[in-house]
Amino acid sequence: MTEEIIIAGFGGQGVLSMGQTLGYAAMVENKNVTWMPSYGPEMRGGTANCITIVSEETISSPILSRFDTAIILNQPSMEKFESKVKPGGLIVYESTNIIHASERTDIDVCAIPASDAANKLNNIKVANMVMLGAYLAKRSIVKLDSIIEALKKVLPERYHNTLPLNREALEKGKELMESLSVKA
Amino acid sequence: MEELDIRLMKGNEAMAEAAIQAKCDAYFGYPITPQSEVLEYLSREMPGRYGIPLQAESEVASINMVYGAAGAGKRVMTSSSSPGFSLMMEGISYIASAQLPCLLVNVNRGGPGLGTIQPSQGDYFQATKGGGHGDYHLIVLAPNSVQEMADFVFLGFELADKYRNPVCMLSDGAIGQMMERVVFKKREVPAIKKDWATTGKTKDRERNIITSLFIQPEKMEQVNLSLNKKYEEISKNEVRYEEIFTDDAEYLIVAYGLSSRISHKTVILAREKGIKLGLLRPITLYPYPYKRLNELANKLKGILTLELNAGQMIEDVKLSVEGKVPVWHYGRMGGIIPSPEEVLENFEKLAKIK
């Protein structure tokens, strides 16, 4: 199993931490992982993205131009990455922010209103966890429990009280994805 | 069974953690992207664990602090990125001449000049062919994973002490910034006797002097000759490389560091298309695997070097193969990193396979 993912959005949407959390979870499950951020001025407010690769084998290139999955949180990233998804691949996008989604028919394109869902949970910051939960409902490369384990590592101790909220967000994402599948 | 210490870390952080575990007595550095995490990590972690982290006023100062502390017989390192590493060149030349063991890390970014903070391999010549003035060589290690960013700290110190020679770890912005799983094994760090160090002249020995000044030509030449003898010894013993799918290869990519990771995928993609492509990754850039490449050249139709520069290591590949096979270069610059597919496409064009 090798899953090559691009996660992209605005700086501040939790793009990099989503990839990192996924990476930690993979490590918890003893899988190989490579997480490559786009660094530089992007760190300070522009668009941000990271490539996250999870595999049971040795990971070769950390730099990729084609992906199994794109998790997309803003419009510019949709335009930049929709063509980079391999045929048969997956796009999960944040449909509260993105108006024009990919119209590709050779891939699975899933709209998740993550910001809405996060707002309903009274914390917009967990929108990224809603997205991650939705993605994992489609590609179960790691268990939800491993994500919680990972969050314990990613989050500083003083934020550990938010773990239940994060779990809720992950589960909400899963629910949103499953309801999509039912409709389809 | 011993519990393994497994972490997900950035390359720069793994390097810093390894420095503490390798009992690095002092780290001297100056902030520069993309490797400021090293100084940050050590400033946070060294106090109370092991070693002294000191932020210098410049890279010029850091490298001379390294000189002083290494001359005092301690295990020391510095790290920087391309422009900062250029600033250190004078000091590195002095360190090489005075034969002071230490570890110098360059997390290569795009240049020349202030350049870009994105990854590059434009400092190959600087690292392997000198950089500073005079006849000298650094032992140059090129990690291609976060695990190796950690492992080569141990190896680097070991080689530095073994040969009383500065060791350079030539990494790049991508390897420094990316996160991967890294395993820290429990290791014993042996105490090394350095009876040449300036620790205070005791009655039972002559005074120790750390210097790179040999003003009489005859004496200077003797120093040059003995340095060269040491470099020959290093070349004989310390060549390291990795081969992937070279057994039946008709074509070969030669690449180090980040480029070797990209090339690995290119090789997999080529094999899927039935092209017998292999990969040789030099792990030591000095000494270089000339001999092995020369052997491999006997059965190859062509060699591609992938470098994130305008073609620097290709000169060593050409030297290795002595004209037996064509050698092509492909590279991107300015911090742009080619994808495995892009490399394959260009390889096919150069090798006229398509």
Added chain:
Amino acid sequence: MLTGEKDCIIEDGEVYELVYEKPLTTLTGTRMHYCPGCGHSTAHKVLAEVIEELGIQEQTIGVAPVGCSVFAYDYLNIDMQEAAHGRATAVATGIKRVLPDKYVFTYQGDGDLAAIGTAETIHSINRGENIMIIFINNAVYGMTSGQMAPTTLVGMKSTTSPYGRDADFAGMPIKVSELIAPLKGAFYVTRHSVHTPGNVRKLKKAITNGFKYQQLKKGVTFIEVISNCPSNWKMTPVKSNEFIEKEMLPYYPLGDIKLPSKEDLAGLK
């Protein structure tokens, strides 16, 4: 008759009173390469005497600069490192940080310390490194034969200020001691000279303090030494000493610029 007493020597059957002896263990005995009358020889000897008298040869590590005193390690019988031009205090920082209980000093000229090495000088002092800096100020680049130094006096001729230093063109000579004294990391700042025996004795006292104060770990001890350069000043040694008195000292007055307080010195052995 003085036979058998401690301060006597007997040579060819004659007994002489010993009035002066070079330090025997802290100088190597190698003949110094300095020009006749040059203050470096005196400064080296005083330094060696202090190390011998304090009995700290085994605990002392020196750093030589680039300049006329580049070969200081040939004469001083202690462990030494030779630094790149201007970087002596960075090298000393490296040494002292890993060997905090040793006595570490640098010996630097004006070009080394106050031109090419200004950044290292200021920052080592600002960090309060527990080292002694001996700063030989002879207002000229000696080793490269007589170019203008950052401390060359206004109107003073050198090979690169052949018509005399013009302050409008080249700036004023830097008073390094006064410049660094306000820094908290500067614990003891003093200016001395080597042009008369009396001043040499005062210098010796200052260097003794400079070493002793290192035990307190309260910062840099900075000892500026006004020295001469008969060869490049193109004067006889006697004239050069007169030049110090008449021209150098009015601009670089001798004396303590920053003294530790009594409380600062509490606990000193």
